[in-house]
Amino acid sequence: MAIPTVRVGVIGAGNVGAALVALLLDPTRRVALEDAATASLEVVAVAVNDPTKPRPGVPAALVTGDAAALAQHGDIDVLVEVAGGLAPAGDLIEAALRRGVSVVTANKALMAQRGTELARLAHAHGADLFYEAAVGGAVPILRALRTSLAGERIERVIGIVNGTTNFILSKMTDGGLDYDAALAEAQERGFAEADPRADVEGFDAAAKVLILASLAFGTELRDETISREGISSVRAFDVDFARKAGYVIKLLAVAQRHGEHGLSRSVYPALVPVDHPLAAVHGAMNAVFVEGTVAGPLMWLGPGAGGGPTATAVLGDILDAARNRVAQRHDVPFLVDDTLERVPAGELSSVYYVSLDVVDQPGVLAAVAGTFARHHVSIQSMEQSGVGEEARLSFVTHHAREADMAATVAELATLEAVDSIGARLRVIDGGA
Numbered sequence: 552m553a554i555p556t557v558r559v560g561v562i563g564a565g566n567v568g569a570a571l572v573a574l575l576l577d578p579t580r581r582v583a584l585e586d587a588a589t590a591s592l593e594v595v596a597v598a599v600n601d602p603t604k605p606r607p608g609v610p611a612a613l614v615t616g617d618a619a620a621l622a623q624h625g626d627i628d629v630l631v632e633v634a635g636g637l638a639p640a641g642d643l644i645e646a647a648l649r650r651g652v653s654v655v656t657a658n659k660a661l662m663a664q665r666g667t668e669l670a671r672l673a674h675a676h677g678a679d680l681f682y683e684a685a686v687g688g689a690v691p692i693l694r695a696l697r698t699s700l701a702g703e704r705i706e707r708v709i710g711i712v713n714g715t716t717n718f719i720l721s722k723m724t725d726g727g728l729d730y731d732a733a734l735a736e737a738q739e740r741g742f743a744e745a746d747p748r749a750d751v752e753g754f755d756a757a758a759k760v761l762i763l764a765s766l767a768f769g770t771e772l773r774d775e776t777i778s779r780e781g782i783s784s785v786r787a788f789d790v791d792f793a794r795k796a797g798y799v800i801k802l803l804a805v806a807q808r809h810g811e812h813g814l815s816r817s818v819y820p821a822l823v824p825v826d827h828p829l830a831a832v833h834g835a836m837n838a839v840f841v842e843g844t845v846a847g848p849l850m851w852l853g854p855g856a857g858g859g860p861t862a863t864a865v866l867g868d869i870l871d872a873a874r875n876r877v878a879q880r881h882d883v884p885f886l887v888d889d890t891l892e893r894v895p896a897g898e899l900s901s902v903y904y905v906s907l908d909v910v911d912q913p914g915v916l917a918a919v920a921g922t923f924a925r926h927h928v929s930i931q932s933m934e935q936s937g938v939g940e941e942a943r944l945s946f947v948t949h950h951a952r953e954a955d956m957a958a959t960v961a962e963l964a965t966l967e968a969v970d971s972i973g974a975r976l977r978v979i980d981g982g983a
């Protein structure tokens with residue numbers, strides 16, 4: 552029986568795009584792809600910045616330098632955007648959606664900023680907008696939230712969604728490296744960019760937690776700033792303290808429900824108990840841990856980046872979009888829950904780990920403990936280490952309000968007895 556053809560245009564042939572084209576053109580996959588798409592997939596064009604660059608695996612006849620023409624007039628059913636960046640990717644996607652072309656993208660920055668607007672545009676024009684690869688690379692977490700867990704009430708989502716920072720923190724934990732050495736190794740091995748700020752300062756993870764929260768809780772994807780702390784101030788000493796106390800330090804992307812209508816979304820490095828499933832996520836791997844009211848704890852784990860793994864997630868979306876095209880339907884975007892209210896960061900509470908470089912003299916402990924007490928932060932455990940210039944105090948608190956903790960740290964920094972504040976990290980509870 553003849554099957555319909557779904558025409559696919561691709562923008563971008565870099566790490567992800569080149570791997571995707573290879574998958575789409577692989578003759579050994581043709582039958583499986585046709586079966587899943589209920590159509591024959593035809594790649595009609597691959598748009599790039601520089602069409603003169605040699606591109607092994609991408610047939611020269613498909614390469615074009617005119618992405619705008621492909622998005623605006625190309626005879627295509629599905630446009631795949633794997634170029635990255637906010638512009639011109641946003642305009643290209645918008646142009647395609649306006650003429651009813653379904654779009655598949657891996658662009659987390661764009662989806663975090665304009666996801667809801669573009670999803671509504673897609674719906675208004677009878678098209679799909681899928682972006683599984685935007686979070687967790689090959690890990691199929693967005694589809695799981697969108698379909699399998701659609702009826703579940705989710706309490707919390709915790710992601711290790713940035714492979715670069717997880718690689719660096721794993722090297723600090725297992726290899727005993729300090730931050731600079733671990734970052735240098737990540738750069739040498741291609742896990743970190745020459746300018747690593749988007750990863751190490753948590754911007755990449757922030758875009759991803761916004762996307763996760765939108766599917767888990769129904770928050771809107773629009774230009775929004777959330778509480779974000781990176782890993783560049785995590786010191787070898789803190790990693791070592793955490794290890795001895797039964798924790799590992801991970802950069803977490805956390806979206807959490809508070810009561811009926813409260814919601815928080817943040818990115819921060821935290822101490823994770825070694826027996827928590829997230830503690831076992833090593834190197835550049837990604838994982839998303841979901842706590843459902845009825846389902847209980849669930850976790851997805853896998854390669855969060857890399858051309859091939861990311862391309863498999865893009866391919867899954869293309870197959871979904873193709874199947875919908877053939878059935879003349881499209882997925883309806885999730886509804887935004889406008890009863891949700893952002894809980895002010897200062898109101899959130901957590902257990903904290905605080906380390907201080909202190910002056911090695913009598914009376915220091917009393918001055919420091921008094922400061923904690925004045926701000927209603929109670930101490931669970933304390934450890935004194937080092938002597939002379941290396942003298943340190945490390946505390947684990949009981950649950951404390953973020954605002955109280957911030958006031959404590961601000962006052963500690965003014966004490967003569969305190970040379971510097973080393974770290975102020977949250978400790979996440981078991982959850983497993």
Ligand SMILES: NC(=O)c1ccc[n+]([C@@H]2O[C@H](COP(=O)([O-])OP(=O)(O)OC[C@H]3O[C@@H](n4cnc5c(N)ncnc54)[C@H](OP(=O)(O)O)[C@@H]3O)[C@@H](O)[C@H]2O)c1
Pocket residue numbers: 562563564565566567568598599600601602604618632633634635636638639657658659684685688855856857858861
């Ligand atoms: N790499 C990963 O592991 C990974 C994982 C998850 C998500 N993603 C996302 O996937 C997307 C692509 O990432 P990547 O690593 O494949 O990027 P990349 O290697 O830098 O490739 C970008 C590709 O897009 C092309 N391009 C850039 N601007 C263009 C424009 N204005 N018009 C036409 N083509 C343009 C480039 O052309 P030239 O080749 O001519 O320069 C290149 O082929 C990004 O949104 C990224 O965030 C990547």
